[in-house]
Amino acid sequence: DGGITQSPKYLFRKEGQNVTLSCEQNLNHDAMYWYRQDPGQGLRLIYYSQIVNDFQKGDIAEGYSVSREKKESFPLTVTSAQKNPTAFYLCASSTTRLAGGKTQYFGPGTRLTVL
Amino acid sequence: AQKITQTQPGMFVQEKEAVTLDCTYDTSDPSYGLFWYKQPSSGEMIFLIYQGSYDQQNATEGRYSLNFQKARKSANLVISASQLGDSAMYFCAMRVGGAQKLVFGQGTRLTINP
Numbered sequence: 666d667g668g669i670t671q672s673p674k675y676l677f678r679k680e681g682q683n684v685t686l687s688c689e690q691n692l693n694h695d696a697m698y699w700y701r702q703d704p705g706q707g708l709r710l711i712y713y714s715q716i717v718n719d720f721q722k723g724d725i726a727e728g729y730s731v732s733r734e735k736k737e738s739f740p741l742t743v744t745s746a747q748k749n750p751t752a753f754y755l756c757a758s759s760t761t762r763l764a765g766g767k768t769q770y771f772g773p774g775t776r777l778t779v780l
Numbered sequence: 781a782q783k784i785t786q787t788q789p790g791m792f793v794q795e796k797e798a799v800t801l802d803c804t805y806d807t808s809d810p811s812y813g814l815f816w817y818k819q820p821s822s823g824e825m826i827f828l829i830y831q832g833s834y835d836q837q838n839a840t841e842g843r844y845s846l847n848f849q850k851a852r853k854s855a856n857l858v859i860s861a862s863q864l865g866d867s868a869m870y871f872c873a874m875r876v877g878g879a880q881k882l883v884f885g886q887g888t889r890l891t892i893n894p
Binding site: 696698705706707708709710713715723753755757759761766767768769770771772773774776 | 784813815817822823824825826827830832871873875880881882884885886887
């Protein structure tokens, strides 16, 4: 089945540690995205990538880094510079064609807790 | 600046009734897309429906329809014959022009009562 997978589902981090969240898609989509969701809030864009080996900062990129070495994969690293990383992280993908509105499809999310 | 406003933090509806979730948007770009997503307690965002700014007809997908009123800049989601499984958070989102990013509203928590 085509879809987006994220791992792990739950992640616990000690202060000062970097952690990497995995996102893989087999929808053959060119674009991939990372969002952060805080309790009772909407989603905010961290980073996005429209093509392999290229990515752009979103609205809240500070303290995060990404890579896009393969079309299928877009891992997010939460660095120790991110002051308040506890949140729910959602990965999404879409085509870059305008037809269909570039609808973004989401993975199941990773809940990160800093201890 | 682009903005989405959802003014209903929570709604309670009896099963089998229709429900309308409000969404207003703000953009000066004539080309944009409007989306609705459902987020159950599991957390996954489920795409429901899409409306393009140049679409002549209101979008429909099964029990979901989008009441698009361009002059009022509103894009309300209508769910007909609500079911217990419709209980979830619902988010309205907008993509402007050729941009890839979505701007999300704060969401509405819908509870369907038996």
